[in-house]
Amino acid sequence: MHFVFVVVAFILIFFEYGNGFTLEGIPVEGSTQIYGGCHKFIGKIYCENGATILSRARVKLWEADNKFLNDGDDFIAIASIARDGTFLIDTCFYDRFTFIKLGDAQVYLEFQNACRRNDFYYGRLAKPGKFLYYEIPKIGHEISVVYSE
Numbered sequence: 144m145h146f147v148f149v150v151v152a153f154i155l156i157f158f159e160y161g162n163g164f165t166l167e168g169i170p171v172e173g174s175t176q177i178y179g180g181c182h183k184f185i186g187k188i189y190c191e192n193g194a195t196i197l198s199r200a201r202v203k204l205w206e207a208d209n210k211f212l213n214d215g216d217d218f219i220a221i222a223s224i225a226r227d228g229t230f231l232i233d234t235c236f237y238d239r240f241t242f243i244k245l246g247d248a249q250v251y252l253e254f255q256n257a258c259r260r261n262d263f264y265y266g267r268l269a270k271p272g273k274f275l276y277y278e279i280p281k282i283g284h285e286i287s288v289v290y291s292e
Contacts, residue, residue, distance in 0.1 A: 174207040174249035175269045181235040182271035187228045189289075190258035190279045200224035200257040204232050204269070207249040219250070224257060254279065254286065 184204060188196065202224055206217040220234035236248070252266040258279045266277050266286040276290040 174251045174267050176247055176249050177271055178247050179236055181233075184230075184232040184252065184269055184271055185273075186230060186275040186277055188224065188230070188254060188257055188277045188279055188286075189228060191281045192258065194258045196224055196226050196228045197256050197258070197260065198226065199260070201255045202230045202232065203253040203255065204234065205251055205253060206236070207251055224254070252286075
């Protein structure tokens, strides 16, 4: 019995249970909370440095995890970004173990290869059904919403 207690204590300390950060480094508290099911994420990105959007630009939707053992974020969907910067992610997501709609989830967007090759940026604000304008910064990886319709 004591052995089980020691193992559980070690796991909780080693994995920093409840630390609020995912393996990708995005705080769960800063992500957008939504309910599981079907959603559309639409928007447009701009490069702060004035560059055009690269043809390989992609946007990914992730669920930020803050679960026991912090098992990493869950990939939900990916979409291409048009050369004018517009994108649409039309997806449905469910709990990966029970295949039922999630009660709620914290999601964020990851933009890849948008303004510079092999680079990535995170947008914590991702409101389904609302058209948002994002600006890719010259420095750093955190995107800000500059306008919404």
